[in-house]
Amino acid sequence: MPALELLDLRVVVDGHPAVDGVDMVVGAGERWGLIGASGAGKSLTAAAVAGLLPPAAHATGSVRVGDTELVGAAGSTLQRTRGRAVTLVAQDSATALHPLVPVGRQVAAPLRHLHGLTRRAAATRADDLLAEVGLPDGTARARPAQLSGGQRQRVALAAALACDADLLVADEPTAALDPTVARDLLAQLDRSIHSALLLVTHDLTALTAVCEHVAVLDHGRIVERGPVATVLTDPQHERTRALVDAARSLVPRTRPA
Template sequence: MSPVAEVRDLTVTAGGATCVDGVTLGVAPGERWGVVGPSGAGKSLTAAAVAGLLPPGTTAGGSVRVDGTELVGVPETTLAEVRGCGVALVAQDSATALHPLLAVGRQLAMPLRRHQRLDRATARARVVEALAEVDLPAELARARPSQLSGGQRQRVALAAALACRPRLLVADEPTAALDGPVARALLDRLDRALAASGTALVLVTHDLGVLAAVCEQVVVLAGGRVVEHGAVREVLAAPAHAVTRELVDAARLSVPEVRA
């Protein structure tokens, strides 16, 4: 089975500094990978590179392929075609993903009409389905983001990312701005949505509890490099690298809580 995403010797530089150095990762269809590490480890830049959304001022090297399409060193037109159906991103702050002045329904319909060539009526129906998949009522399609709570906005961002049924979802600290109960509810909706769609996941998180609840495989970064990787259960139960041991000790994570 061909991987959804193949990352080979990925490097990302910013301001002359190497922030990601030689990261290699392969994500199979439906597989869920977590990316963890201390602050400044290069987690978010790795996620951005996989999603084809590196910020200005950064330069990528190596290779990132999503469904066989190379994302490193290609024009924006190529990246735009891959986004939506190939790969989608859920950012930490929904304010960066949602236009403050546009109704939620319109924002969800736009990628559906562009990437799946749906007519207006079909797109509207799919918007209602997408909202329902994250437990939001159809009438919220008429609301603007400023009229929603933080948890609702993040659910809308998740619905927008999954609306086109991407092969790969990249989620960068999607619960970091939410309180405990709201974060747990979002993770439950994410888990159900991924199970229903078969979409693969790359999840950046600093929270090993989130990692254990959602992911099956993990990559540990430190200084921009992969220092450990493997099954979540095995890595968290018997961390081999000092950085991983520090993360596990800090989280005080018990093995029974790890996803089977």
């Protein structure tokens, strides 16, 4: 069973078709990137997949995560799906994490509520997960404001890994980070993820670092898809070509041998 199946997904916001008929299959364990210019519909597609569409958005078509249909599903179904079947790493963990709760407890929460671990077992496992994403000992006791942006994104990643869902959606996880910090986080993402991944990004170097497949969105439709290496070296659609040319023009020409 694929981790994710989108069938003619349409999302209308304020009468405007932001996602306009997207078909996409993410097989179990596959890593897909979703790229496109601002306003192409990337984040709304990700939100639909994560069961987190804003109330103003109206979705039709089908979003199947595992064996659950999310379009038109009841709130209780969405709630059951989030964390269990699909989990999200948001762009800005400064607002995604609870500001007052020590991060160890935030990572432990899904372990207790989804997987039924005891408080003690969950705390131990949370410590392991925080260590696994490269955070120093004692991070569990810190609150989000005491950590750097890169450390907070690692906490968000640890919390997502704690859910152990079959599909992880990451919406621009490195957009708010310094280049060196972003590189380290992407390497961590690459090492830690064993589930299927949908990475929403406009950074083609992030795509290259983590994903095998890519779909290109333009005006709410997928205009091109395929293996990352093929699409980025031999883009067929003019939108893809524009994105690739822009990305190549912003990579330094001179660099150490």
